[in-house]
Amino acid sequence: MSRFSDFFIKELGRRQVWLFFLLATLLYVLPLILADYPYIDDNWRSLSAGMAWAEQGRLFAQLFFNALTFTDAAPNIFPLPLLIATLAMAFALTSLTFHYFRQPTLACCMVLLPLWYNPFFLQNLSYQYDGAPMALSVVAVIYAITFRHPRRSVQWLVPSFLLALALGLYQVSLNVFLGLCCLEVLRAVHDKLAWPEWRGLIGWKFAQIVLGGLIYCVSALPFMGRGRASMLNLAAQPWLQIHTNIDRVLEKVVLLFHGGFVWVFAGLLLCAIAGAVGLGINVVEREDSGARKCLIGLLCLLTVPAVVVLVSGIALLFRDFNEGARTLMGFAVLLVLLFYLSHLALASVHERLPLLLMVPLLAILSISFAYGRVLTVQKTFATSALFSLGHDIASQQPLRDAKRIYMSVTYSDHWLAGAAGTFKRMPVLHYLLNVDFYMLAENLPKVGITNVVAERERRNATRVGYQGYSPLVDSQYYRIYLIGDYGFIVFKEPAPIKSLRW
Structure with a gap:
């Protein structure tokens, strides 16, 4: 019995971590595969093997289906694209786990699983065509964060190309990248990074965003239709428009917190607050000048509202605001933030306590299976x-x-x-x-x-x-x-x- 319980707290190898993520990610999409429901845009795409991604600024989504189907169109081959994306996500989450934790355990893997176990991401994955490119955009973002190479030129260029690839698959994945950059700040505090490394980290991420954006503008943006990139009208009270859009997003996010989910996430929030206090103590105890401590503390404080805003993020700035769940990819990073801080707090009390993170994950998994049954009912009715x-x-x-x-x-x-x-x-x-x-x-x-x-x-x-x-x-x-x-x-x-x- 003790050997079985030790499995949950022992250090895992890379292969074990990958197997965990493979099983967990497949389990999450299993209800969608079983439902096999052509979701909205899937109907006209399957009818004509339609493309139309390039004119939306998503050139690489179009190339993905060209390569996968060996045609210049997009015949429906579901669920193959989703299975490929799920496999890729298992590799990406494995890479991110070893990036965050030197000696990962099962609980450490649970910290990063919300990047896939995002309730709102279920709408993205519902698309038999668009679901896979959206998921692969998150994969590209994760590798842009974790990629390491001894050569400086490669270290700068490859993550930037990966970020451009992510934008060319689905632009909203930029919210995930920016959110993970915020988490890098918190990780640097926990790992007690020296001040020169702090400056290098922030400068490198900023340069990555600029260079990745330039590569995207050169490669995919020229194919985009004009109306697709219309931003808010600066002459018509843009701040009021953004405030209205945020209110609409909050109305939708609140729908998640109903019944027992309120108590589950309330407990998660309390644990996260405790973890944040622990990080604050780390900042105070740093062997740095008072000014540097204040600056680092301020950056840590700003990560929280930044990640919250990034739930919808860049979508708030477009003239034709889309409040659909598929635009709330940044909610995954908010969950990871709560899980990461909770893990820090729980692990400081007892090595087995972080396994409590399994509870909110099971709650999210239950949403996936309930949603799968709803899709089946909708398919029968349709x-x-x-x-x-x-x-x-x-x-x-x-x-x-x-x-x-x-x-x-x-x-x-x-x-x-x-x-x-x-x-x-x-x-x-x-x-x-x-x-x-x-x-x-x-x-x-x-x-x-x-x-x-x-x-x-x-x-x-x-x-x-x-x-x-x-x-x-x-x-x-x-x-x-x-x-x-x-x-x-x-x-x-x-x-x-x-x-x-x-």
């Missing part, structure tokens, strides 16, 4: 809706022969009645799912219907302009009108979901 709509169109010859059928867009929180109970207990899952429509026009070719398009330029005219006509089809969720050679699909507003008791 399949039923597709066959219903496809049958109603195919069974009516005037609709089959229509030149074009316009589908109106109706958003609602009440389409997925089958997951109402889960949404109530875990509100964050509804935010992660982010599917508030009944059907996408891109789905209908799957059942042979090719004359349906989403109504865009008509500005949803079907909802107000054709209500006086008798519908050719009147279903539970929609009506289909036919006027001349053109059809119009108008979705009904679903009734609010009522709680069911048996």
